[in-house]
Amino acid sequence: MKRVLITGLQGFTGHYMARELEQHGYEVWGLGDVPSDNPRSVVANLLDLPSLKEAVAKAQPNYVVHLAGIAFVGHGQPKAFYDVNLVGSRNLLEALAPVAAGLACVLLASSANVYGNLQEGLLSEAKPVEPANDYAVSKLAMEYMAKLWIPKIPVVIARPFNYTGVGQSDSFLIPKIVSHFVRKQSTIELGNMDVWREFNDVRDVVHAYRTLLEAKPVGQIINVCSSNLVSLRGALQMASELTGQTIEARVNPEFVRANEVLKLGGDNSLLKQYVSEWAPRGLHETLAWMLHSAALKS
Incomplete structure (x- = not known):
């Protein structure tokens, strides 16, 4: 059986995850707190355990990809991180326990933010x-909590590094840059231009998630990353070359962290043991895709 339940199906990553799985023969079900016309959608709130149990019982999944959560670091209500990312995830695992015999793998999306900003x-x-x-604390707490369920539920934890793509909110860095170029803005406010980070493609990330589901490395915590670093200055230059436009970048001190690590990315050695032919796209290709899509909509 290849029935998969995706939490956060209507979110940025969820759409791509569903497409990736459907293209590989999975029957995709979605779980969210908003009713949908999709007959394979079940309604439940992660903080409402009874409704969550009812929804899981209806879906009877063989696989689960848990994407639902609050992902924007600058979200204004810190308590919400713990409510949704920690308590909500625990409720999901408790709701899955009665159907555990039919589960092949449950992938929980954590975050590379758990490593912090001090390691080079x-x-x-x-x-x-x-x-x-x-x-980051809420995601790390989720990881520790999930380990308590591994004897009962086949959990795999993914730690994705930065990724982007069409449909991501402009509150994230690369969509912000794309938006400024499409709107032909003359200036943009950014942080330290000489930091190097990963900016991976959401299509590559969901490919990795699917492959991990199929490999079933239960109990493992695995970085989802490319190890390809690009500077913020370099990302801006790529967008300039792709559009033929020039934007003046102004450093906003509020966007600059004290003692910021200049080069930070992920080691994907463990990931490549499970994800065959791992050849992630470069940022240039991702930016071209995002700029083209945004231009069509403008």
Whole structure:
């Protein structure tokens, strides 16, 4: 059986995850707190355990991809990170326990934010975790909580590094840059232009998630990353070359972290043991896709 339940199906990553799975023969069900016309959609709130149990019982999944959560680090209500990312995830696992016999794999999306901002270079899963904000703490707490369920439920934890794509909110860095170029803005406010980070493609991330579901490395925590670093200055230059436009970048001190690590990315050695032919797209290709899509809509 290849029935998969995706939480957060209507979110940015959820759409791409559904498409990836459907293209590989899965029957995709979605779980969310808003009614949908999709007959394979079940309605439940992650903080309402009875409705969650009812929804899971209806879906009877063989696989689960848990994407639902609050992902924007600058979200204004810190308590919400813990309510949704930690308590909501625990409720989901409790709701899955009665159908555990039919589960092949449950993938929980954590975050590379758990490593913090103080370690330099390409970070492996063996590096110490040093979360630096409520979002990161809530994700790390979710990881520890999930380990309590591994004897009963086949859980795999993914730690994605930065990724982007068409449909991501402009509150994130790359969509903000794309938006400014499409609207032909003359200036943009950014942080430190000389930091190097990963900016991976959402299509590659969901490919990795699907492959991990199929590999079933239960109990593992696995970085989802490319190890390809690009500077913020370089990202802006790529967008300029693709559009033929020039935007003046102004450094806003509010966007600059104290003692910021200049080069930070993920070591994908463990991921490549499970994801065959891992050849992630470069940022240039992703930017071209995003700029083209945004221009068509403008």
